[in-house]
Structures are given as C-alpha cells and as structure tokens.
Amino acid sequence: MKAAALALAVLLAQAGAAMAGEQAACDEAKHLVQAETALPRVAAAIAERHSLKVIVLGTGSSTLPGPGGESAAYPARLEAALAGLLPGVAVSVVADVRPRRTAAEMKAEEFNHIMDERPALVVWQTGTVDAMRGVDPDDFRLTLDNGVKKLQAHGADVLFMNMQFSPRTESMIAAGVYADNMRWVALQHEVPLFDRLAIMKHWVETGTFDLYDASRNVDTAARVHDCIGRLLGEFIVDAVKGAPATPQDSK
Amino acid sequence: MNLTGQIVDPSPGAARDKPAPARAAPPERDLRLDLFRGIALWLIFLDHIPSNIVSWATIRNYGFSDAAEIFVFISGYTAAFVYGRAMRERGVVVASARILKRAWQVYVAHMFLFVVYMAEIAYVSRSFASSLYAEEWNIFDFLKQPDATLIEALLLKFKPSNMDVLPLYIVLLLGFPPVLWLLTRRPWLALAASAALYYASWKFDWNFPAYPTGEWVFNPLRWQLLFVVGAWLGLGGAERIGWLMRSRVVLALAAGYLIFAFAVVLTWYFPRYGYLMPRWLGDIIYPLDKINLDLLRVAHFLALAVLVVRFVPRGWPALNSWAFRPAILCGQHSLEIFCLGVFLAFAGHFVRVELSGGPWLQVVISLAGIGAMIGVAWLLTWYRVLEGRGPGSRRAPDADLAGGTA
Numbered sequence: 001m002k003a004a005a006l007a008l009a010v011l012l013a014q015a016g017a018a019m020a021g022e023q024a025a026c027d028e029a030k031h032l033v034q035a036e037t038a039l040p041r042v043a044a045a046i047a048e049r050h051s052l053k054v055i056v057l058g059t060g061s062s063t064l065p066g067p068g069g070e071s072a073a074y075p076a077r078l079e080a081a082l083a084g085l086l087p088g089v090a091v092s093v094v095a096d097v098r099p100r101r102t103a104a105e106m107k108a109e110e111f112n113h114i115m116d117e118r119p120a121l122v123v124w125q126t127g128t129v130d131a132m133r134g135v136d137p138d139d140f141r142l143t144l145d146n147g148v149k150k151l152q153a154h155g156a157d158v159l160f161m162n163m164q165f166s167p168r169t170e171s172m173i174a175a176g177v178y179a180d181n182m183r184w185v186a187l188q189h190e191v192p193l194f195d196r197l198a199i200m201k202h203w204v205e206t207g208t209f210d211l212y213d214a215s216r217n218v219d220t221a222a223r224v225h226d227c228i229g230r231l232l233g234e235f236i237v238d239a240v241k242g243a244p245a246t247p248q249d250s251k
Numbered sequence: 252m253n254l255t256g257q258i259v260d261p262s263p264g265a266a267r268d269k270p271a272p273a274r275a276a277p278p279e280r281d282l283r284l285d286l287f288r289g290i291a292l293w294l295i296f297l298d299h300i301p302s303n304i305v306s307w308a309t310i311r312n313y314g315f316s317d318a319a320e321i322f323v324f325i326s327g328y329t330a331a332f333v334y335g336r337a338m339r340e341r342g343v344v345v346a347s348a349r350i351l352k353r354a355w356q357v358y359v360a361h362m363f364l365f366v367v368y369m370a371e372i373a374y375v376s377r378s379f380a381s382s383l384y385a386e387e388w389n390i391f392d393f394l395k396q397p398d399a400t401l402i403e404a405l406l407l408k409f410k411p412s413n414m415d416v417l418p419l420y421i422v423l424l425l426g427f428p429p430v431l432w433l434l435t436r437r438p439w440l441a442l443a444a445s446a447a448l449y450y451a452s453w454k455f456d457w458n459f460p461a462y463p464t465g466e467w468v469f470n471p472l473r474w475q476l477l478f479v480v481g482a483w484l485g486l487g488g489a490e491r492i493g494w495l496m497r498s499r500v501v502l503a504l505a506a507g508y509l510i511f512a513f514a515v516v517l518t519w520y521f522p523r524y525g526y527l528m529p530r531w532l533g534d535i536i537y538p539l540d541k542i543n544l545d546l547l548r549v550a551h552f553l554a555l556a557v558l559v560v561r562f563v564p565r566g567w568p569a570l571n572s573w574a575f576r577p578a579i580l581c582g583q584h585s586l587e588i589f590c591l592g593v594f595l596a597f598a599g600h601f602v603r604v605e606l607s608g609g610p611w612l613q614v615v616i617s618l619a620g621i622g623a624m625i626g627v628a629w630l631l632t633w634y635r636v637l638e639g640r641g642p643g644s645r646r647a648p649d650a651d652l653a654g655g656t657a
Contacts, residue, residue, distance in 0.1 A: 060386025069382075099386055132390050134465035137542065166387045168379060170301035171600045172372065173390055174412040174468075177541075184537050187525065201302060205609070212607040213381065221383040 026227035028208045029199040033231050035239035037190045041157040043240045045120035051090040055114055057106055058125035060099035061164045064221055072222040077229025085237045102130045103143045115154040122151050125161040127178045137177045144185040160186050160193045165200035167212050192239050282570040288325045289582030292592055293621050294318035299413050299596035304610050305617035314512040315539055315551040327481025335486050347428035354424035360590050361417040365404050368411050371597050403462035419469040423478045434486050445479035473544040505554035512551050580628035588624050595620040
C-alpha cells in the first residue's frame with residue numbers, strides 16, 4: 001500500500017515535472033510573444049457574451065498528418081489553452097485549414113463563409129505557399145490589406161500568423177519578403193502578428209526542439225504544435241487585456 | 252594616380268593622353284573597383300546562407316541597400332570601361348560581339364550552378380519526411396515535372412531562390428551594346444533613356460515573367476538604372492560630376508541620409524522603438540522594394556559611394572597592401588567567385604543542417620567559405636600568369652580581367 005502510494009507520488013511528480021518542463025520549453029520563446037496591439041472585438045465578445053469564437057484560416061502548417069493529427073495540431077491546442085485562461089467563457093476554435101492555398105485563394109474561397117459564421121477573431125496563417133509559388137509580394141500585401149479591412153468591417157478581429165521556421169528548406173523558400181510584408185500590413189492596421197518564424201527559430205537556437213530532424217517524428221511535431229497553441233492563447237489573452245504582459249527575463 | 256582631390260576614374264582620358272608608356276605600363280586598373288566588388292561577393296555569400304549569424308556584419312542590416320547594388324553598379328562601371336575602350340579602338344561590331352560572348356559565358360555559368368542546385372535539392376528531398384513540414388515539402392514539386400522545369404530554367408524563367416543575380420546580369424549584358432554605343436556619343440541622352448525606361452516600367456508595372464508564377468526577383472527594367480549609371484560614370488561621367496562629389500554639401504547630405512536609413516533599419520530589429528517612426532513616414536518609404544530597385548535604395552547606395560570615393564582615394568597606397576589583396580583577388584575574378592559563393596552558400600547550409608550545428612559552426616562555415624573563395628581566386632590568378640596573361644603582361648585590352656565584370 002505504501003509502495004503503491006509512493007509509486008503514485010513518483011508518477012505524479014514525474015508527470016508534473018514533464019508538464020512544467022513543457023511549459024518552460026514553450027516559455028523559452030515568451031519574450032517574442034508580446035502583444036503590442038489590442039483586440040477590441042474579442043474583448044467585447046468575452047465581456048458581453050461570455051463566448052469567444054475563433055476561426056483559424058490556414059494551410060498545411062496549421063494541421064498535422066495522420067489520425068489524431070487534428071487534435072494534436074495547434075488550433076485544437078489553442079482551444080484548450082484559451083478555455084484554461086478564460087474560465088467562464090465558452091471558447092470554440094474552428095480550423096478552416098487546407099494545404100497549398102495562397103493568401104489570395106484563402107480570401108476568395110473562405111471569406112464569405114467565414115463572415116457568415118461571425119467569429120470574434122480570425123487567426124490568418126499564411127505566407128508559406130505564397131513564398132513557394134513566388135506570388136508577387138505587392139499582390140500578397142494588397143490581399144492581406146484588403147482581407148483585414150473586409151474582416152474587420154464584418155466585426156471580426158484579425159490576427160496574423162506567419163510561416164514556420166523550416167531549417168531544411170530555408171535555402172529554397174525565400175520567405176523573408178513575405179514575412180516583412182505581413183509585418184508591414186500588421187503595423188498599418190494594428191493587427192497583432194504572431195511571429196511563428198522567429199519563435200521557432202529561437203527554439204532551434206536554444207535547442208528547445210530539434211527541428212532539423214527530418215524523420216517522421218510525430219512526437220516532436222505534436223509538442224511544437226502544443227507550444228504554439230499555448231503561446232498563441234496567452235498572446236490573445238494579453239492582447240485582450242490591451243497591455244503587454246510583464247516581460248520575462250528569459251535572456 | 253594621385254592622392255589628392257582626384258577621386259574619380261579618369262582612365263578613358265588618361266589612356267588617350269599618354270599613349271607612349273601604355274605598352275610598357277598599361278593604365279593602372281582602379282583597384283578600388285576590384286576591392287569593393289570582392290567585398291560585395293563575400294557579403295552576397297554570407298547573406299545567401301540562411302539564418303547565418305555572421306551575416307549580421309553585412310551592410311543590408313545597416314541601411315536600405317545591400318551588396319547586390321554594389322555588384323550591379325561596379326559591373327556596369329567596369330563593363331563600360333573595358334568594352335567602351337574596345338568600341339573606341341576596334342569598332343562597334345567587335346565590342347558588341349565581345350559583350351555578347353560575355354553574356355554567353357554568364358549563361359553557361361548560370362546553367363552549371365543550376366545543375367548543382369538541382370542535385371542538392373533532389374538529394375535533400377529524398378531524406379525529408381517530417382510531419383511538421385508537410386506543407387514546405389511541396390517545394391520539391393518541380394522535381395516531378397523535369398521537362399517543364401528544365402525548359403523553363405533554360406529560358407531563365409524558372410530560377411530557384413538565390414539564383415536571380417546572374418539572369419539579371421545576362422539580360423543587362425544583352426541590352427548593353429546599343430546602350431554603350433549611345434553612352435560613347437551622347438552620354439546624357441543614354442542616362443535619360445535609362446531613367447525613362449525605369450519610369451515607364453514603374454508606370455506600367457513591367458517586369459519579366461517567371462515560372463511557375465510570379466515575376467523576376469530582380470526586375471531588369473529597373474535594375475538597369477544602376478548598371479547604366481555605373482557605366483556612365485565609368486565612361487567619364489565621374490569627371491563631369493567630380494565637383495559634385497567633392498562638395499561638402501553633398502558629403503553632408505550623404506552622411507545625413509545614411510544615418511537616417513540606419514535609424515529606420517534599427518526600428519526593424521527593435522520593434523519596441525517602432526513607435527518612434529511616424530506613420531506618414533512609413534507610408535512614404537515602405538516597402539523599400541528590392542525587386543523593383545526602389546529609388547531610396549539607389550540613393551542609399553549613391554550616398555555610400557560618395558563617402559567611399561571621398562575617404563578611399565584612387566591610388567591609395569594601402570590598396571596595394573597584403574591586407575586588401577584577398578578581396579581584390581576575388582573582385583578580379585568576379586564571375587567565377589560569384590558562382591563559387593552561391594555554391595558554397597548551398598553547401599554550407601547543407602552541412603549545417605546535417606550537423607545540426609550552433610553559432611560556432613556558422614562562423615566556421617562562413618570563414619571557411621571566404622577562405623575557399625580567396626584560394627580559388629588566387630589559383631585563377633596563378634593560371635592567368637601561367638598563360639602569360641597576368642596583369643603585368645597584358646597584351647591587348649584584356650576582356651577577361653575586365654571581364655571579371657560579372
């Protein structure tokens with residue numbers, strides 16, 4: 001009996017340590033996730049309706065392959081994180097995700113449908129496919145610009161998420177110009193930008209995750225998405241409060 | 252050659268003024284061109300290695316323009332200097348033929364690089380199965396249609412990332428004979444025509460198409476401006492505006508603009524100071540388009556050039572010192588060293604990914620790459636001396652050396 005209790009305690013401690021470790025790993029990049037801009041429509045939805053509906057509009061990097069991929073991917077993890085951070089609020093996160101879509105294609109195909117759903121927040125993950133296809137950066141910027149205006153006019157806040165950091169294909173996909181354009185549009189419209197590119201690069205530099213691993217390592221992929229979901233949740237809640245969280249001394 | 256006020260290249264005139272000693276001691280090549288082109292080649296190499304911490308040292312992080320501007324400008328300057336002399340001495344047909352031969356050489360070099368690149372990509376794609384990067388994996392799609400890919404590459408429409416400079420240079424050379432002809436007769440008219448083409452391509456949104464979608468990453472119709480400005484200066488324009496270059500007002504304006512650009516760039520790296528950047532100013536200057544060679548980039552490059560010719564005079568004794576020798580050697584073989592740099596950047600990135608290395612490995616790769624570039628440049632010089640075509644024993648106006656024009 002005593003032994004069983006001890007074993008249980010050890011197990012619990014291990015699980016706790018693992019969870020704390022995971023949280024610490026995510027927080028490794030916390031200083032890159034500082035909300036500088038507010039999300040007034042999300043704040044209103046939480047305050048007035050006690051509900052928050054989020055649509056993640058994304059491509060292949062917003063999901064994971066295989067059975068259980070969807071529940072391990074960051075949109076599902078975001079829902080869990082937001083539910084924890086916003087007690088008493090009915091949170092729902094819907095993933096509107098299909099691979100190989102440029103920003104313009106997402107806008108053309110999904111915006112009408114999204115606006116019918118009336119979400120308080122649209123997380124717009126884009127940039128990778130445009131960079132791979134070499135879409136004219138000016139056109140890319142105009143698409144984002146028009147897209148933000150359209151969504152905001154229909155009562156949704158917008159949040160940008162840029163590309164993943166992919167060390168192996170880094171020399172083949174010229175992502176820089178597209179990331180810059182996303183940042184400029186974000187600044188112009190005071191739209192928060194979740195800088196996934198910088199966060200994942202930081203993880204590589206600090207050795208938090210081995211993103212060089214080219215194998216089908218589902219575990220790493222799931223942990224990366226879990227972290228992204230958590231950080232994104234904290235980012236949204238910070239933005240709702242309208243003030244950046246106290247900077248962590250992670251450097 | 253002098254150390255005082257003469258900061259511009261008087262070579263075409265100088266060649267005419269003293270024809271007698273020219274055979275024994277040909278007009279001294281302006282080593283500053285080789286030096287800065289060599290440095291530009293190193294910077295391009297460092298910038299082409301993705302996420303390279305050493306690339307913090309390159310100029311693109313301190314202002315609007317980067318090594319591409321230096322490279323295109325100096326290439327225009329040298330091309331005009333060399334082929335301009337050929338046009339004067341041997342006529343329009345011979346000079347044009349040599350320019351086109353040069354364009355062919357650059358094309359062959361580009362295709363060689365393309366094959367190397369394809370080999371690397373094909374290799375990487377075989378071992379790549381990460382579930383995290385299913386989307387990014389689609390970059391290898393073109394391997395499934397080699398027919399279209401290869402034909403479009405031969406037509407210079409399909410260009411993998413980082414392989415855009417040589418196609419630009421090929422187009423610039425192809426269009427150069429008539430420009431050179433006009434430059435030797437009506438230099439101001441040639442300059443005006445170049446500006447008009449720049450303006451028209453802005454007004455009507457002209458660029459060359461790329462495959463599978465999009466347009467050229469270096470729009471030749473815009474970048475020709477810098478090439479022609481370089482050529483114009485190389486054909487005596489530098490003398491014409493020498494008074495302007497020596498003016499204190501211009502110097503102050505150039506320095507002021509460089510400081511302004513530096514301050515703007517700082518707000519990119521320290522976003523928390525972004526609020527110091529007024530919205531209206533951002534609306535004016537962004538997006539600092541590199542594809543279309545934004546005029547603010549041209550201005551930044553010219554401001555840098557004003558400072559450089561001011562503080563690094565032609566014939567500066569240090570140019571002959573051993574310290575600058577490596578960069579000058581690289582600058583004198585620019586086509587070969589450029590290609591080597593692109594290849595080394597691929598290879599360096601590949602090594603880093605395979606070894607999952609940290610910052611130290613990046614430093615080692617960067618230094619080893621520059622070392623390899625210097626070594627090969629030295630070897631090429633050795634070959635040239637071996638073939639009796641060394642700088643000391645130049646027989647004819649040397650297209651090759653100058654032809655290091657790439």
